Amino acid sequence: MKTGPLYGIIANSKTRMRCVFCGVYIPKANKCIEEHTNGTKHKENIDQMAENGMIYNNEELYCKPCNVNLTEEESVASHIESDDHANWMAAVDNLIEGEFINVDSYLASESEDVYCEVCNCNINCSLQNIETHVNDILHRSNVAEKLKPLNGIFRVENDDELWCKLCDEYIENTAKSVLEHIDDSPEHVEWFIDIEDLIDGQEVSIQDFLKDEHEKNAFCNKCQVEIVCNARSIEDHVHSEAHLNQFS
Numbered sequence: 001m002k003t004g005p006l007y008g009i010i011a012n013s014k015t016r017m018r019c020v021f022c023g024v025y026i027p028k029a030n031k032c033i034e035e036h037t038n039g040t041k042h043k044e045n046i047d048q049m050a051e052n053g054m055i056y057n058n059e060e061l062y063c064k065p066c067n068v069n070l071t072e073e074e075s076v077a078s079h080i081e082s083d084d085h086a087n088w089m090a091a092v093d094n095l096i097e098g099e100f101i102n103v104d105s106y107l108a109s110e111s112e113d114v115y116c117e118v119c120n121c122n123i124n125c126s127l128q129n130i131e132t133h134v135n136d137i138l139h140r141s142n143v144a145e146k147l148k149p150l151n152g153i154f155r156v157e158n159d160d161e162l163w164c165k166l167c168d169e170y171i172e173n174t175a176k177s178v179l180e181h182i183d184d185s186p187e188h189v190e191w192f193i194d195i196e197d198l199i200d201g202q203e204v205s206i207q208d209f210l211k212d213e214h215e216k217n218a219f220c221n222k223c224q225v226e227i228v229c230n231a232r233s234i235e236d237h238v239h240s241e242a243h244l245n246q247f248s
């Protein structure tokens with residue numbers, strides 16, 4: 001991104017300049033301009049643009065999600081707080097939550113598309129297109145495939161069923177039942193809440209346990225030891241003297 005001294009700063013009258021990003025006026029003097037463009041607020045606004053799909057073009061700020069040019073009364077901050085913009089951002093967050101869809105490059109204006117990591121495809125960015133994509137049966141089954149090894153769900157000999165290691169329970173081998181199990185089965189959900197709560201900030205990894213059907217242990221990277229992967233022994237371990245006194 002271009003960020004020269006006059007990036008975002010335009011002439012407003014003979015004696016003052018306007019910062020398009022911050023929506024403020026600055027005396028037309030190099031020192032004042034420099035001070036402004038080195039300021040925290042100005043830099044924050046530039047960062048915010050890249051997180052909100054806003055582009056500086058022809059001395060104007062354009063918001064891609066809202067498809068509007070900002071007026072002289074607006075600034076990056078005031079636009080981000082506007083209902084239209086905030087609603088769009090909330091709607092997109094809501095649509096992509098847990099869907100492995102990445103909107104960062106769209107918002108940073110590096111692309112017009114969002115990227116679906118599980119389908120390995122680009123989607124032209126609109127709420128409608130994203131909604132259609134996340135409801136697509138192929139996408140749903142790719143999400144289910146992606147989630148199995150993160151959730152201790154394994155194939156069994158009989159192709160009609162899958163086995164959840166965490167719940168020791170058989171589930172139907174369909175994307176729908178996998179996703180329902182992961183999201184809604186109380187036992188499954190609670191297992192994650194309990195364990196994640198215990199290992200939070202403790203350098204204990206459960207990835208291998210989840211990925212490998214035969215692995216019985218979690219691993220403490222701090223102590224370099226295996227721990228039987230259940231809430232009780234993880235709790236004992238993270239509270240043990242050995243763990244607490246270990247320097248990582």
Ligand SMILES: [Zn+2]
Pocket residue numbers: 008019020021022023036037041042045
């Ligand atoms: Zn500024």
Ligand SMILES: [Zn+2]
Pocket residue numbers: 063064065066067079084085
């Ligand atoms: Zn907007």
Ligand SMILES: [Zn+2]
Pocket residue numbers: 116117118119120133139142
């Ligand atoms: Zn997809």
Ligand SMILES: [Zn+2]
Pocket residue numbers: 164165166167168169181185187188
């Ligand atoms: Zn389960």
Ligand SMILES: [Zn+2]
Pocket residue numbers: 220221222223224237238242243246
């Ligand atoms: Zn440890």
